[in-house]
Amino acid sequence: MSKDNPEAFETFEFDLPPIRGFPxxxxxxxxxxxxxxxxxxxxKESxxxxxxxxxxxxxxxxxxxVMSHLLREFRGKVDFVYIDPPFDSKADYKKSIQVKGATASNDHSSFEEKQYTDMWSSDQFLQFMYERIILIHELLSENGVIYLHCDHRKSxxxxxxxxxxxxxxxxxTSLSWGFQTRSSNKSSxxxxxxxxxxxxxxxDPVFNHDAEMVMEPLSETTIKKYRLEDEVGRYRLNGRFISGSPIKGAKDVDPSYETTHPELVVRDYLREGKVPNDYxxxxxxxxxxxxxxxxxxxKPxxxxxxxIKASTNQGATILxxxxxxxTAQAVAMKLGRKxxxxxxxxxxxxxxxxxxxxxxxxxxxxxGELFSGEYDDKPKKFYTGFEVYNVNNYDLFRNPVEAKELIREAMELQPLPPSSAFDGQREGYLVKIMPVNRIATRQDLNEVINGLDFKAFERRKAETPNKPVERIHLVCMGHEPDLGSHLTLEAKKSGFDIEVMVTDLIRDKAHLHFKKSSDARLAIENGELxxxxxxxxxxxxxxxxxSDAVEDWRxxxxxxxxxxxxxxxxxxxxIVDAPGKDELVAGRYVIPDDAGxxxxxxxxxxxxxxxxxIKNG
Known part of the structure; x- marks a missing residue:
């Protein structure tokens, strides 16, 4: 970490194995x-x-x-990955925003909001995918699989x-998913x-070839070939009973097979009229x-x-x-997967x-049914609880105690005794995390100055008179320009030379986006929020x-x-009040007696x- 160009969020690194030299x-x-x-x-939420x-x-x-975060706990533990990444489609993907209850004739009642842009230079896209595929490979278990969904542009x-x-x-394999689409292009x-x-x-990955909905119906022609002939469950091919597995041609047809067990026929040939096609x-x-x-x-x-049914069993971990x-998370929850x-x-x-x-x-x-129609292997256990996290979109201003813990973890600080005025130690520096909800001022240094151990300074100065007696790293959201020099000056007044480094976590303010904040009014009336x-x-x-042009804020x-x-x-x-497309939230909610x-x-x-x-009571 350079004194001139410190990186406060330098973190513990995960080494990745080298690629093995394939074409x-x-x-x-x-x-x-x-x-x-x-x-x-x-x-953030639970x-x-x-x-x-x-x-x-x-x-x-x-x-x-996010995957760099997951490596610490889930390296080699994910059973199944499905990704539907950008396709480099050269398109903006937009969501139609419509005011609830507004008619199409209402002025200014709708617009399209861009969700993300899928426009890349080819080289940027390939490097982007290359790095993420490497991390997915590290997260997958030895028997895990990845399904990468793409299209004709980059497959x-x-x-x-x-x-x-x-x-x-x-x-x-390369599966082929067909779907209805509109096209006015008749030239291709x-x-x-x-x-x-x-x-x-x-x-050795899981493959449940006989799972319902994995299988595709056989054609009518094939079904006629393997038509049920009697109550014993025997099947015929070209008028003669089927022999052992697998059928390769006329030489496999054996009349004596009518005396053998028919269950292999069902298992290997018909599977109740279905096969696991790759299209x-x-x-x-x-x-x-x-x-x-x-x-x-x-996606459907x-x-x-x-x-998921084909390549996992109940309790598997899906990413x-x-x-x-x-959609992958929704289906995983319905199927009893994590x-x-x-x-x-x-x-x-x-x-x-x-x-x-x-x-x-x-x-x-x-x-009712979680999916349309019946399916086999219904879950014995559902994993329905979920938590929501931010990774590198930290809300550092709501809870200062939590903010300090996040910064400690991100910087990999070594702990110090609870009595210390500093928040940790790293690479020979004592680290002090300054206020997280504003810029740090000279007045904020009082706690640091009062926490300096001048008796220890005297011992170190005697041992190494030509070196600073301490190295201190101040971590700030922003700081007054003379913050470091003021701390150095205060130490010199006591006869000690210390080395001070100051790092701002928020440096590049040109990239900050400021938008008008929302507002709301809460009240408690007759036991209701x-x-x-x-x-x-x-x-x-x-x-x-x-704001007064909207009939109802809901x-x-x-x-x-x-x-x-x-x-x-x-x-x-x-309470999670999330009504359907044309319905409005309630806006009033009964408060339990023990609410705080x-x-x-x-x-x-x-x-x-x-x-x-709002405080209750």
Missing amino acids: ELRWAGKRPFKSTQYFPAQK YGDPTDGWWNRIYWGDNLQ HQLRCILDEVFGPDNFE WKKSHHPILLYKKGG FFVDMENQSSSVRTNYPTQ EELLFKL DCFMGSG FIGADINLGSIETTCKRLCGIRDDIERQD VIAGFFPMNLLQKLSLE QLVESVKVDFHFDGAVLTPA TIRVKITDLLSESWEGE
């Missing part, structure tokens, strides 16, 4: 990815209860940093990268399928679907059902680090949390509306979450949130 794809600026740094996670001690996890942050290049990282011998083939590349880590048709979720989220890249649940609308999800888009986090809360409620109420008003200023600005709200016992750090909602500090989170149609609290 590789080259691109301009290709960089080896040999190590990654650990990033701490800040727990829903439900753990099952056998397991909490599902949702992370908001860059998935490279050939992504397969080369997967070959390089996983090894070509671990390529299992209509693009109506996506390839899904399947690789194993290297061991299948699954239509998109239509607008009337009960699981439709209006997220622009949502049946697609993820097929993949999707390009989470989007949370899951981890991540996305850099805050809209994805809010969409997924709302979706998972609905599924959790359905499971707890046992409210009442949201008296909500003013999402950024949303109103995009709608070109003033028209602008996606969800309301209420924690009646807020602990000052983690939101644990007792009530924390309210209101999320608007842009997935931006306001949080505030």
Whole structure:
């Protein structure tokens, strides 16, 4: 760590094994990815209860940093990865924002909000995917698999990268997912399928070839060939009974087989009229679907059902680090699998949390079928509790105690005795974390100066008279320009030379985005929490509306979450009010008798949130 260019968030590094020298794809600026740094996670919200001690996890942050965080606990422990990453489609993916209850004729009642941009230079995209595939490889268990969903634009290049990282011998297959699509282009083939590349880590992966919905129906022609002939369950091929397995041609037909057991025929040939093809048709979720989220890249649940059922058993750990609308997480919860999800888009986090809360409620109420139709191997145990974390999107200003713990963890500080005025030690420096909710001033140094051990300084000065007696590192959100020199001067007044380094955690203010903050009014009336008003200023600005131009503030709200016992750090909602597309939140909620500090989170149609609290009694 250089004194002139300190890096406060230098962290513990995970070494990654070298790529094994398989034929590789080259691109301009290709960089080896040999190590990654650990990033701490800040727990923000908690829903439900753990099952056998397991909490599902949702992370908001860059998935490279999220997976770097996961390496500490989950290296070699993830059973199944599905990713639907950017396709380099050269498109902006937008979500239609419509004021609830507004008609199409209303002026300024709707607009399109960009969720993310899928525009890259080819080299940037390939380096982006290369680094993430390497981390996925490290997280997978020895018998784990990855399904990488792509399209015609980059599938050939992504397969080369997967070959390089996983090894070509671990390529299992390329599935073909067909779907309905509209096209007015009559000059070429209509693009109506996506390839899904399947690789194993290297061991013996699970494959449940006989799972319901994994299997595809046989053609009518094939079924006629293997037509049931009698009550014993014998099948015929070209008028003669089938012989042993496998059938390769006429030489395998054996009349004596009519006296043998027919169950092998069922198992090996018919499987009740279905086979696990590597191509299948699954239509998109239509607008009337009960699981439709209006997220622009949502994939159908049946697609993820097929993949998860085929390649995992109950209790397996599922990871999707390009989470989007949370389809993989939703299906995992319904199928009794554990899951981890991540996305850099805050809209994805809010969409997924709302979706998972609905599924959790359905499971707890046992409210009908979780999927359309029956399926085998229904879960004996559901993992419905989940927590939401930030990784490198830290909210350092709400809880100063938690903020210091995050910085300690991120900097890998060595602990000091509780009596010390410093927060830890690192690379020979005593580290002091200054106020986290404002810039540090000279007045803030009093605690540091009063904590200096001048008796120890005298001993060190006698031992090494030509060296500083101490090295001190001040970590700030921002600081007055003479902060370090003032501390040095105060020490010199006592006859001691100390070395001081100052680091700002927030340096590059040119990249900070300042937007109008939201506001809300809370009240308690007759034993009820009442949201008296909500003013999402950024949303109103995009709608070109003033706050008094909206008939009902609830028209602008996606969800309301209420924690009646807020602990000052983690939101644990007792109420999640997230109604359907055309319904409004209640806005009034009965307060339990033992309620303390009530924390309210209101999320608007842009997935931006306001949080505030009110004391009960």
